[in-house]
Amino acid sequence: MQILEGNFNSESPPPISATHSLSKKIFQIQWTDHFPLRLHQSEIDVVVGDYATVSKFVKESYHRIYGPSSEKFFDNPLMGAQKNRYYEEAGDFFLFLHEKKVVGFFVGTLIDWSSYYFRNCSILPEYQGEKIYQKFLAIVIDIIQKTKKVDRLEGDVSPVNYPHIHILNKFQFTITGFNSSERWGTLLHFTKFLNPEIQRQFSEIFCHGISPKPIQDG
Numbered sequence: 001m002q003i004l005e006g007n008f009n010s011e012s013p014p015p016i017s018a019t020h021s022l023s024k025k026i027f028q029i030q031w032t033d034h035f036p037l038r039l040h041q042s043e044i045d046v047v048v049g050d051y052a053t054v055s056k057f058v059k060e061s062y063h064r065i066y067g068p069s070s071e072k073f074f075d076n077p078l079m080g081a082q083k084n085r086y087y088e089e090a091g092d093f094f095l096f097l098h099e100k101k102v103v104g105f106f107v108g109t110l111i112d113w114s115s116y117y118f119r120n121c122s123i124l125p126e127y128q129g130e131k132i133y134q135k136f137l138a139i140v141i142d143i144i145q146k147t148k149k150v151d152r153l154e155g156d157v158s159p160v161n162y163p164h165i166h167i168l169n170k171f172q173f174t175i176t177g178f179n180s181s182e183r184w185g186t187l188l189h190f191t192k193f194l195n196p197e198i199q200r201q202f203s204e205i206f207c208h209g210i211s212p213k214p215i216q217d218g
């Protein structure tokens, strides 16, 4: 089994980027106030990570998570340095650890002054389906919502990524768009409105539908 080896544990100091992130600067979210933590009823620890660790995990494990076509994510070396700088400045990285080994990660980035993007979550196949993502999402949404500084969470998902769509539906994300790109193909755009007034305007004024229900745990 290929799992990134590392010396991660709850006592490891957080990476410098975690305390100087754009989320800290714009939303005053200090992720290290909330992590590390162990996901409820699991052996998975979540720690604030950094781009270098996630990059290594991606290079070593993406083919197992996304299949041979994952090569396309690395096919533009000219973008390498720029991409690194972008992620180092803008990325919030969270590592999922099992017995101190990285088994998955989540990365989020700011879109603007009131919107946050759920950019990617990737978990090794043997750890999928254990509700790591749902447990993590519940925590991260709660943290962001409590700041009252972010009005919407957004993300893009392949229309055939049934588990991811299922999870976003459970968390009452709304489909707000559809896009195609040379990088990721066809994607559905999802938004979760964190501000109840904005949710009300969206669902009652611009659209007609059934009001969201309170979210059930896991």
Ligand SMILES: CC(C)(COP(=O)(O)OP(=O)(O)OC[C@H]1O[C@@H](n2cnc3c(N)ncnc32)[C@H](O)[C@@H]1OP(=O)(O)O)[C@@H](O)C(=O)NCCC(=O)NCCS
Pocket: 065, 119, 120, 121, 122, 123, 124, 127, 128, 129, 130, 131, 132, 133, 134, 135, 161, 162, 163, 164, 166, 167, 218
């Ligand atoms: C998508 C992913 C992040 C979800 O994380 P996870 O920890 O495995 O997800 P969870 O265990 O929390 O939840 C999986 C849910 O999908 C459901 N599911 C699984 N296969 C499904 C399918 N074919 N159709 C619909 N739902 C499905 C499960 O039943 C479960 O829902 P439930 O709790 O209501 O029963 C993870 O599976 C993964 O890394 N997949 C590969 C990479 C990827 O697609 N990443 C997302 C792109 S950004």
